[in-house]
Amino acid sequence: DTAVSQTPKYLVTQMGNDKSIKCEQNLGHDTMYWYKQDSKKFLKIMFSYNNKELIINETVPNRFSPKSPDKAHLNLHINSLELGDSAVYFCASSRHGGGPGELFFGEGSRLTVL
Amino acid sequence: DQQVKQNSPSLSVQEGRISILNCDYTNSMFDYFLWYKKYPAEGPTFLISISSIKDKNEDGRFTVFLNKSAKHLSLHIVPSQPGDSAVYFCAANSGAGGTSYGKLTFGQGTILTVHP
Numbered sequence: 695d696t697a698v699s700q701t702p703k704y705l706v707t708q709m710g711n712d713k714s715i716k717c718e719q720n721l722g723h724d725t726m727y728w729y730k731q732d733s734k735k736f737l738k739i740m741f742s743y744n745n746k747e748l749i750i751n752e753t754v755p756n757r758f759s760p761k762s763p764d765k766a767h768l769n770l771h772i773n774s775l776e777l778g779d780s781a782v783y784f785c786a787s788s789r790h791g792g793g794p795g796e797l798f799f800g801e802g803s804r805l806t807v808l
Numbered sequence: 809d810q811q812v813k814q815n816s817p818s819l820s821v822q823e824g825r826i827s828i829l830n831c832d833y834t835n836s837m838f839d840y841f842l843w844y845k846k847y848p849a850e851g852p853t854f855l856i857s858i859s860s861i862k863d864k865n866e867d868g869r870f871t872v873f874l875n876k877s878a879k880h881l882s883l884h885i886v887p888s889q890p891g892d893s894a895v896y897f898c899a900a901n902s903g904a905g906g907t908s909y910g911k912l913t914f915g916q917g918t919i920l921t922v923h924p
Contacts, residue, residue, distance in 0.1 A: 698851070725910055727910050734916060735916045735917050736810070736914055736915075736916050737852070737897065737899075737912070737914040738914070739910075739911050739912065742910055742911065750910070750911055784851055784852070786851070786910070788910045793840075793857055794840045794857075794901050795840055795842045795857065795899060795901040795910065795912050796842070796854050796857065797852075797854065797910055797912070798853075798854075799851030799852045799853070800851050801849065801850055801851050802849075802850075802851055
């Protein structure tokens with residue numbers, strides 16, 4: 695069983711469209727994250743939720759809206775997609791009491807905006 | 809402004825030899841450092857970490873060294889194995905706990921290739 699799973703793994707879409715990426719973790723963790731890996735390969739945090747509550751919100755355009763229906767799910771919705779949104783988006787989770795920064799990542803969702 | 813840098817995009821090593829991956833940081837507020845390993849088409853997986861109160865942490869074939877005065881850390885893999893071939897990311901965290909718990913600043917990664 696995959697611990698942190700993301701769907702879809704690949705997404706190709708046109709500029710201006712709205713798309714969502716879903717993430718689910720079966721590890722029983724309280725905290726979930728979205729990271730973005732840009733073209734220069736840097737992984738940068740976007741959002742973090744703890745028990746459905748938003749706790750980290752980096753400088754991200756408000757076209758990006760995370761939603762956490764429960765602590766096992768964290769979805770990412772992107773409105774009015776732009777070319778610069780093309781990237782690999784990684785979902786991750788962490789457990790309370792674990793070492794700082796010890797995250798469990800999903801396989802990533804590669805978004806290509808044409 | 810990249811606060812964590814891995815200046816070597818790639819490293820090639822012979823099986824059985826030592827691999828040394830380097831990482832530099834600029835933010836003196838960082839107090840916890842981690843290495844992640846990533847295979848193609850997979851997410852990063854946690855490898856080893858070190859707190860700023862230590863200068864060395866060892867786990868089997870993997871050892872991380874921290875030089876706070878130089879703001880430099882390194883990952884040593886010995887002996888290197890072909891299965892170690894992957895991208896290695898250095899990451900840093902400030903505030904061990906609280907809301908910044910999972911807020912990592914990553915380097916851009918170093919591709920390690922271990923030849924049989």
